[in-house]
Amino acid sequence: MTRRFNFCAGPAALPESVLLQAQQELLDYRDAGLSIMEMSHRSKEIVAIAEQAEADFRELMGISDDYAVLFLQGGASTQFAAVPLNLLGDNTTADYINTGQWSKKAIKEAQRYCEVNIVASSEDSNFTTIPPVDSWQLNKEAAYFHYTPNETIGGVEFASIPLGEVPLVADMSSTILSRPIDVSAYGVIYAGAQKNIGPAGLTMVIVRRDLLDRARPECPTMLAYKTAAENDSMYNTPPTYSIYLAGLVFQWLKKQGGLQAIETINRRKADKLYSYIDGSGFYANPVEPVSRSLMNVPFTLANADLDKSFLALSEQAGMLNLKGHRSVGGMRASIYNAVPEEAVDTLIDFMKDFAQRNG
Numbered sequence: 520m521t522r523r524f525n526f527c528a529g530p531a532a533l534p535e536s537v538l539l540q541a542q543q544e545l546l547d548y549r550d551a552g553l554s555i556m557e558m559s560h561r562s563k564e565i566v567a568i569a570e571q572a573e574a575d576f577r578e579l580m581g582i583s584d585d586y587a588v589l590f591l592q593g594g595a596s597t598q599f600a601a602v603p604l605n606l607l608g609d610n611t612t613a614d615y616i617n618t619g620q621w622s623k624k625a626i627k628e629a630q631r632y633c634e635v636n637i638v639a640s641s642e643d644s645n646f647t648t649i650p651p652v653d654s655w656q657l658n659k660e661a662a663y664f665h666y667t668p669n670e671t672i673g674g675v676e677f678a679s680i681p682l683g684e685v686p687l688v689a690d691m692s693s694t695i696l697s698r699p700i701d702v703s704a705y706g707v708i709y710a711g712a713q714k715n716i717g718p719a720g721l722t723m724v725i726v727r728r729d730l731l732d733r734a735r736p737e738c739p740t741m742l743a744y745k746t747a748a749e750n751d752s753m754y755n756t757p758p759t760y761s762i763y764l765a766g767l768v769f770q771w772l773k774k775q776g777g778l779q780a781i782e783t784i785n786r787r788k789a790d791k792l793y794s795y796i797d798g799s800g801f802y803a804n805p806v807e808p809v810s811r812s813l814m815n816v817p818f819t820l821a822n823a824d825l826d827k828s829f830l831a832l833s834e835q836a837g838m839l840n841l842k843g844h845r846s847v848g849g850m851r852a853s854i855y856n857a858v859p860e861e862a863v864d865t866l867i868d869f870m871k872d873f874a875q876r877n878g
């Protein structure tokens with residue numbers, strides 16, 4: 520067995536120790552005589568797993584009791600509809616800022632339910648910038664303001680939290696748990712699990728409790744935050760195994776020293792990769808330096824004809840999933856929490872060698 524370095528944007532790398540523990544507990548979970556996957560979600564084991572996962576997640580992120588933490592399904596993409604359905608109430612407008620492919624999808628879905636005010640857009644720069652705050656056209660009457668703190672495809676990230684007067688909603692799918700954040704600045708935070716939380720199939724939502732009564736009457740029962748909040752996320756069968764694995768990831772993160780400690784490692788990983796790219800004269804990252812993502816690093820080669828060879832050789836050298844998104848081209852290294860620093864060092868060494876041979 521050889522586990523290789525996985526730079527996939529999602530589903531992404533998981534900590535090896537988590538996978539090993541899951542393997543050990545797979546057939547017979549702590550002498551219960553069956554696998555977690557085979558247990559009732561009402562069993563004492565699953566209830567305990569879910570409670571512990573929530574407690575660890577709250578501790579890691581510093582989430583107060585003013586917020587409900589929900590374990591849902593449907594991915595971040597389902598939240599593109601759930602957000603307007605839950606937050607519009609009688610209001611008919613919402614603010615969105617367009618900073619990349621995921622913002623665009625969120626906007627398109629919201630337009631089915633309300634009038635979307637595009638606060639600003641960086642599409643003109645091919646999403647390589649964050650629009651300057653003084654250009655934003657915020658609407659004080661908007662039901663909420665939605666943004667995508669980290670655009671996974673473009674590798675563009677907001678350097679600070681955009682504070683306004685209406686509840687702030689964030690799609691944190693690819694940035695959650697990468698560093699400490701001030702949850703109290705937000706109305707709703709949502710994230711698909713398959714980047715920094717755990718395996719696919721789980722979606723986490725953090726919602727301020729005073730926003731639970733704003734759902735549109737037609738909001739489906741299963742999409743209403745209130746349904747999940749009032750039923751400990753067990754109104755129907757939750758993704759029990761994904762919750763279990765997410766719980767193991769949270770414990771792993773606590774052992775690493777929590778989000779402050781993981782941020783230090785993440786910054787070191789990202790800094791060395793960006794500074795190598797910038798100084799290489801062979802690779803380039805198109806994003807303005809202040810808006811570069813901590814988690815997703817797209818880069819192009821001096822000559823796009825070399826892309827295929829780069830991918831084939833990097834794979835041979837034990838590095839998987841470096842192909843960039845088709846809308847950006849080139850390569851993308853996603854360096855989430857579970858991608859070890861050694862993987863980044865190995866990648867940089869490979870890139871140096873490749874540039875030397877082809878430069």
Ligand SMILES: *Cc1c(COP(=O)(O)O)cnc(C)c1O
Pocket residue numbers: 529593594595596597621667669670671690691692693711712
């Ligand atoms: C991956 C991703 C999504 C899509 O998530 P799904 O769980 O596949 O729906 C949405 N937004 C961002 C920022 C992402 O990184």
